[in-house]
Amino acid sequence: MGSISLFLQHLANGISLGSLYALIAIGYTMVYGILRLINFAHGDIFMLGVYLTYFGVLYTSIPWWLVFAIAPAVTGLVGILLEAVAYKPLRESPRITILISAIGASFLLQNLGIVFFGGRPRAFPVPRILNHVVKVRGVSINVITFIIPVVTILLLIGLSYFITKTKTGLAMRALSRDYETASLMGIDINRIISITFFMGSFLAAMGGIMWGARYPQLMPLMGVMPGLKSFIAAVVGGIGNIAGAVVGGFLLGLGEIMLVALLPRLTGYRDAFAFVVLIIILLVKPSGLMGSGQTEKV
Amino acid sequence: MLRIENLTMQFGGVVACSGLTAEVKPGQIVGLIGPNGAGKTTVFNVITGVYKPTAGRITFSPREGEQYQLVGLSPDHIAKLGICRTFQNIRLFSELSVLDNVFIGSHLRLRSSVFSSVLRLPRYTAEEKEHYEKSLYLLEKIGLQDFRDEKANSLPYGMQRRLEMARALATNPKLLLLDEPAAGMNPQETLELTEFIQEIKEEFELTVFLIEHHMEVVMEISEKIYVLDHGVLIAEGSPSEVQSNDKVIEAYLGVG
Amino acid sequence: MRDKQRTDLAALLALVCAVVALFLANKYLDDYKIRIINLSGIYVTLGLSMNLINGFTGLFSLGHAGFMAVGAYTVALLTMPISMKEMNFFFQPIVPWLANVEVGFLPALLAAGLISAFLGVLIGAPVLRLRDDYLAIATLGFAEIIRVVFTNTQSLTNGALGLKGIPNYTNIWWSWGVAFITVWFVTSLIRGSYGKAFMAIREDEVAAQAMGINLFKHKVMSFAFASFFAGVAGGLLASLLGTIDPNMFRITLTFNILLIVVLGGLSRITGTVISAVVVTVMMEALRFLDESINLGFIEIKGVPGMRMVVFSIILILVVIVRKAGLMTRLKGRESSYAEN
Numbered sequence A: 001m002g003s004i005s006l007f008l009q010h011l012a013n014g015i016s017l018g019s020l021y022a023l024i025a026i027g028y029t030m031v032y033g034i035l036r037l038i039n040f041a042h043g044d045i046f047m048l049g050v051y052l053t054y055f056g057v058l059y060t061s062i063p064w065w066l067v068f069a070i071a072p073a074v075t076g077l078v079g080i081l082l083e084a085v086a087y088k089p090l091r092e093s094p095r096i097t098i099l100i101s102a103i104g105a106s107f108l109l110q111n112l113g114i115v116f117f118g119g120r121p122r123a124f125p126v127p128r129i130l131n132h133v134v135k136v137r138g139v140s141i142n143v144i145t146f147i148i149p150v151v152t153i154l155l156l157i158g159l160s161y162f163i164t165k166t167k168t169g170l171a172m173r174a175l176s177r178d179y180e181t182a183s184l185m186g187i188d189i190n191r192i193i194s195i196t197f198f199m200g201s202f203l204a205a206m207g208g209i210m211w212g213a214r215y216p217q218l219m220p221l222m223g224v225m226p227g228l229k230s231f232i233a234a235v236v237g238g239i240g241n242i243a244g245a246v247v248g249g250f251l252l253g254l255g256e257i258m259l260v261a262l263l264p265r266l267t268g269y270r271d272a273f274a275f276v277v278l279i280i281i282l283l284v285k286p287s288g289l290m291g292s293g294q295t296e297k298v
Numbered sequence B: 001m002l003r004i005e006n007l008t009m010q011f012g013g014v015v016a017c018s019g020l021t022a023e024v025k026p027g028q029i030v031g032l033i034g035p036n037g038a039g040k041t042t043v044f045n046v047i048t049g050v051y052k053p054t055a056g057r058i059t060f061s062p063r064e065g066e067q068y069q070l071v072g073l074s075p076d077h078i079a080k081l082g083i084c085r086t087f088q089n090i091r092l093f094s095e096l097s098v099l100d101n102v103f104i105g106s107h108l109r110l111r112s113s114v115f116s117s118v119l120r121l122p123r124y125t126a127e128e129k130e131h132y133e134k135s136l137y138l139l140e141k142i143g144l145q146d147f148r149d150e151k152a153n154s155l156p157y158g159m160q161r162r163l164e165m166a167r168a169l170a171t172n173p174k175l176l177l178l179d180e181p182a183a184g185m186n187p188q189e190t191l192e193l194t195e196f197i198q199e200i201k202e203e204f205e206l207t208v209f210l211i212e213h214h215m216e217v218v219m220e221i222s223e224k225i226y227v228l229d230h231g232v233l234i235a236e237g238s239p240s241e242v243q244s245n246d247k248v249i250e251a252y253l254g255v256g
Numbered sequence C: 001m002r003d004k005q006r007t008d009l010a011a012l013l014a015l016v017c018a019v020v021a022l023f024l025a026n027k028y029l030d031d032y033k034i035r036i037i038n039l040s041g042i043y044v045t046l047g048l049s050m051n052l053i054n055g056f057t058g059l060f061s062l063g064h065a066g067f068m069a070v071g072a073y074t075v076a077l078l079t080m081p082i083s084m085k086e087m088n089f090f091f092q093p094i095v096p097w098l099a100n101v102e103v104g105f106l107p108a109l110l111a112a113g114l115i116s117a118f119l120g121v122l123i124g125a126p127v128l129r130l131r132d133d134y135l136a137i138a139t140l141g142f143a144e145i146i147r148v149v150f151t152n153t154q155s156l157t158n159g160a161l162g163l164k165g166i167p168n169y170t171n172i173w174w175s176w177g178v179a180f181i182t183v184w185f186v187t188s189l190i191r192g193s194y195g196k197a198f199m200a201i202r203e204d205e206v207a208a209q210a211m212g213i214n215l216f217k218h219k220v221m222s223f224a225f226a227s228f229f230a231g232v233a234g235g236l237l238a239s240l241l242g243t244i245d246p247n248m249f250r251i252t253l254t255f256n257i258l259l260i261v262v263l264g265g266l267s268r269i270t271g272t273v274i275s276a277v278v279v280t281v282m283m284e285a286l287r288f289l290d291e292s293i294n295l296g297f298i299e300i301k302g303v304p305g306m307r308m309v310v311f312s313i314i315l316i317l318v319v320i321v322r323k324a325g326l327m328t329r330l331k332g333r334e335s336s337y338a339e340n
């Protein structure tokens, strides 16, 4: 295999991983935009999405493609529940308080995962048509590597239609830009927040399904690392900014794959890459690549 | 004491202060007035290093022959040089006791290391005692000695304002910046405050730079007044000069 | 002041009682229970250390697992007999400068604390100016980086294989001795001018800075002290367990400490001590939830993960019930000054 085709393969892998980070990062960024909260449990919501799909496919007679739509919707409902139970009662409290609750919620979901799904890894039932290798000009690539970016782009188009064209979407943006004013203008905040959690969780579960198809090993703690990295993607792009989350996700996914590809000696440090990026970004431009900084009024 | 030259401060498109030149002489009480949003607080924020000005120079000379350029220094550095302030929207250490609030004001003068504080070496305890006694004295001065163990945010508004002044005094300032100290006070309290400012000015040999909306306060105690409107200096002079200045009257009437 | 004398007396009495209790425990309890007592002591140190940053200084840091890892590996590598090192590092030999080092427990613990504090300063210097939630994620990131590095530096830490056969120096006197020192240190620090400056920073950074408090210096100071004690506690833990590997130092460990701090109350010293003991004992007592126990006539099936489910729920409930009150302290309690 030539070095160019090898490079293309890495590129495809990077884009595909980046798409997944982007999808999860959107959930972080949307919630942060409105509530100024790092939803620590978001990565675990992602994990839940994968497991729900797993059980849907294996233990019900629903066809897999339908499960792929139902499971994210159910995950979305769990997202709403999570907000109602762990965050809503604390909406007026200091930020640290909500953050602690979010950490608690994250651990709760992880350990509920262990309780109900068992700690042993399970194999994700990948439908055959998503899982075979094709050869394009001598580069052999699994179709899922192509499917992931395509589905991601479709979802992003849907999302951008929603937030720019629908009333709810506009209200969401208003709330994220200026919470106080928007809440005075008669926007039903509770409804918008619920919808935000639903959509973030839905997208995370979509990402989760594709993650499962790409890396078909399920574990209750599988959401932790992708969750943290996607959060970092959101920060890199400029938290609160949806386009930024997408850009951040792609940059991080590509960077991670390229690091391993170009500097194989650093393979073991793969998981540290994102954190190093995070710390550099926080020091150099804390508002992220596409965010806008603001000074506190005194 | 303090010389401001061509000071300009922009926030994005908003010009909060433009080309201000002003001077506060040692031992003076100088007023800074202007309608809402004129940029008064911004001037204080720039002097104390909270914001870095877009342009201009600020020179501070706490003593004869000593001169410091304030632009670019951090707020804590500026406080150590001898400028301390109160805040328009009170910023006390709300969960801490009244006494602790004042005591913390002395912290910047502490010379002992953190280890001698943990080990409570005599060198440290002597200093602590001194700061503690000074804090008590200041509390007595503002009439809050009976509230020393209350939480700062449990005090009524007027007391919180006085507590902020005591905390600022604890830092041993040469120049005291007061941002609307009489805001929210009733006429009786306002009168007391006026006397209080003059009193501490004498006792602690202070120079005072004062923002105030209560005209009776500014006019009574200031030797010199600067008037800002929309970030621009529209008048300066003695209280009587300023009061009869057409531009000033217009600016105030224009705002209503 | 009479009040102050009374609290000092109470503290002394509590100390005497605790020492007697520890002595009796050491003499009459079995190994398992003594181990729990040791763990409690270590968690007291950890809880106070985290409370110093997160509670008193108001900086939300989630890096404890990382500092503990540094301390644990320091103590392990410094106290392990030379022959034991050879056995551990069969995959790749240990770096030469560590191969022939073997020091006593006290110097090893001090080294653990100092290296950890040094790292704390190094890490803290750039990130401590970040706002609460960013700081949380950045410190968490650093802890993860430390873990990943330790997994990969085969010739220094033996990588993912971990270290076995660390000498068991930790006993009740060490673990609780350090705990008492930590209690004393934090109490004394908080009573003094520096501790009050920390709290001022927590209350209002802008005002604190306007009063001449150098935010950077004080934050780094608080962070360094906290890392020091976290490192020492990590060292105690390594020597108690005898075996460590990088995966022990995941965020779960930080979560346990956070649980202790939140239950005991942010900025509460006595609360943290009590909560550290209660949580450690409960972690053990509730172990039955995770494991099957055979009562002879009937076997109760445990469900792995159940224990942490319980603790997560407790954490969320406590946060929700206390809401804003999570951060407040009783009024006027710390107002004691040198007056004589």
Ligand SMILES: Nc1ncnc2c1ncn2[C@@H]1O[C@H](COP(=O)(O)OP(=O)(O)OP(=O)(O)O)[C@@H](O)[C@H]1O
Residues within 6 Å of the ligand: A295, A296, A297, A298, B011, B014, B015, B016, B034, B035, B036, B037, B038, B039, B040, B041, B042, B043, B088
């Ligand atoms: N941090 C900031 N970011 C953006 N704009 C600011 C900031 N601080 C002040 N401004 C703007 O600068 C202008 C002047 O504000 P400033 O607070 O200095 O006025 P002021 O004279 O103190 O008014 P008031 O009498 O209401 O206290 C206002 O338009 C204000 O919105």
Ligand SMILES: [Mg+2]
Residues within 6 Å of the ligand: B040, B041, B042, B088
């Ligand atoms: Mg103002």
